Amino acid sequence: MLAPPVAEYRVTPGIGWPLDVAVDPRIGWPNVPRETLDWPTKASAEPPYSGPAPTATASHVIEIPPGPRRARFDEDEFGSPAVEEDPPAVLPTATLTAAALPAPALPRVFVVANQKGGVGKTTTSVNLAAALALGGLSVLVVDLDPQGNATTALGVDHPPGTPGTYEVLMSGAALADHVVDSPEAPSLKVLPATIDLAGAEIELVSIVARENRLKRALRSYLQDHYLDYVFLDCPPSLGLLTLNALVAANEILVPIQCEYYALEGVTQLLRTIDLVKGELNNELRLSVVLLTMFDARTKLAAQVADEVRQHFPAETLPTVVPRSVRISEAPSYGQTVLTYQPSSAGAISYLEAAQEIARRGVEESA
Numbered sequence: 135m136l137a138p139p140v141a142e143y144r145v146t147p148g149i150g151w152p153l154d155v156a157v158d159p160r161i162g163w164p165n166v167p168r169e170t171l172d173w174p175t176k177a178s179a180e181p182p183y184s185g186p187a188p189t190a191t192a193s194h195v196i197e198i199p200p201g202p203r204r205a206r207f208d209e210d211e212f213g214s215p216a217v218e219e220d221p222p223a224v225l226p227t228a229t230l231t232a233a234a235l236p237a238p239a240l241p242r243v244f245v246v247a248n249q250k251g252g253v254g255k256t257t258t259s260v261n262l263a264a265a266l267a268l269g270g271l272s273v274l275v276v277d278l279d280p281q282g283n284a285t286t287a288l289g290v291d292h293p294p295g296t297p298g299t300y301e302v303l304m305s306g307a308a309l310a311d312h313v314v315d316s317p318e319a320p321s322l323k324v325l326p327a328t329i330d331l332a333g334a335e336i337e338l339v340s341i342v343a344r345e346n347r348l349k350r351a352l353r354s355y356l357q358d359h360y361l362d363y364v365f366l367d368c369p370p371s372l373g374l375l376t377l378n379a380l381v382a383a384n385e386i387l388v389p390i391q392c393e394y395y396a397l398e399g400v401t402q403l404l405r406t407i408d409l410v411k412g413e414l415n416n417e418l419r420l421s422v423v424l425l426t427m428f429d430a431r432t433k434l435a436a437q438v439a440d441e442v443r444q445h446f447p448a449e450t451l452p453t454v455v456p457r458s459v460r461i462s463e464a465p466s467y468g469q470t471v472l473t474y475q476p477s478s479a480g481a482i483s484y485l486e487a488a489q490e491i492a493r494r495g496v497e498e499s500a
């Protein structure tokens with residue numbers, strides 16, 4: 135048992151409206167009594183998988199299935215294949231050549247968090263994960279949102295009862311038993327979420343070491359499975375599901391939508407991150423901010439982008455994800471934008487963001 139680190143509450147200067155972190159009376163969090171915590175020993179005490187890494191070749195040529203995969207889902211849902219009404223103007227090219235990306239020295243576990251809904255958390259998780267996997271890296275997406283949007287976008291069907299995140303958190307099932315391959319890219323896996331996960335937020339309250347469940351499961355998975363990147367796609371709240379992700383991760387990626395009020399939720403998120411750092415996971419750091427849904431036609435988007443860059447000069451990626459119809463259409467076909475429309479501006483922006491993240495990961499560990 136490690137002595138708990140001294141809690142450190144930092145208020146981020148400059149953002150303007152520090153808010154108090156709301157305490158959920160049912161959960162008691164963030165005022166988790168220290169004595170109830172089961173302190174994880176430092177991650178380095180248990181070395182992750184040290185077997186041979188898959189060698190990335192100069193570039194990967196990925197066969198992309200001809201046309202959208204929508205029909206498969208419609209057939210499951212409605213009993214007959216979809217009538218193809220409005221195919222994209224340009225169909226996906228047959229192959230996508232993605233440059234091989236450098237692997238980090240240790241697995242990087244990202245929590246994709248922002249308690250605001252609809253800012254692009256899921257879109258960012260799945261598209262970055264696919265971009266890194268298409269670059270030859272081994273990637274896992276853990277879907278922590280009961281809506282299961284990340285699972286859908288990665289081409290994995292998840293009717294109620296599909297085992298996944300719920301089983302891992304609630305019954306302590308092994309991750310390896312429920313992780314499934316995504317058809318989006320070789321070496322891309324997903325731990326599916328179903329609507330059952332909605333109950334976990336409340337059911338977790340009475341469970342021992344409730345905030346460490348995901349961390350434990352992930353750590354034991356990493357002992358015998360090779361992974362370069364893990365993305366934890368959070369629901370739009372700061373409840374116990376997000377807390378589990380914040381405890382399990384070592385880096386935070388915050389997508390920020392280029393709209394008015396963009397920074398409002400971020401202030402609260404930063405306070406939460408500081409609480410988690412001080413109390414539960416002192417390895418956690420905010421390392422990537424990604425501007426999403428950027429609309430180059432509006433002044434507001436550029437102003438928000440400037441403001442975000444002022445607050446997070448080092449963390450904000452140079453690449454900005456544009457507002458793009460192709461990005462929003464892709465999930466309804468069970469695809470990421472990278473395979474749905476590889477030549478679109480949205481796909482290219484996620485490929486560039488993935489390259490930058492991979493490059494920084496290698497430089498930082500060098």
Ligand SMILES: Nc1ncnc2c1ncn2[C@@H]1O[C@H](COP(=O)(O)OP(=O)(O)O)[C@@H](O)[C@H]1O
Binds near residue numbers: 427
């Ligand atoms: N760059 C983008 N351009 C257009 N639509 C987007 C973009 N990013 C996300 N969206 C759409 O916005 C909605 C919310 O995005 P999502 O990733 O689900 O947010 P969150 O996970 O934060 O709730 C979805 O319908 C998604 O398809």
Ligand SMILES: [Mg+2]
Binds near residue numbers: 255256279283368369
């Ligand atoms: Mg989401």
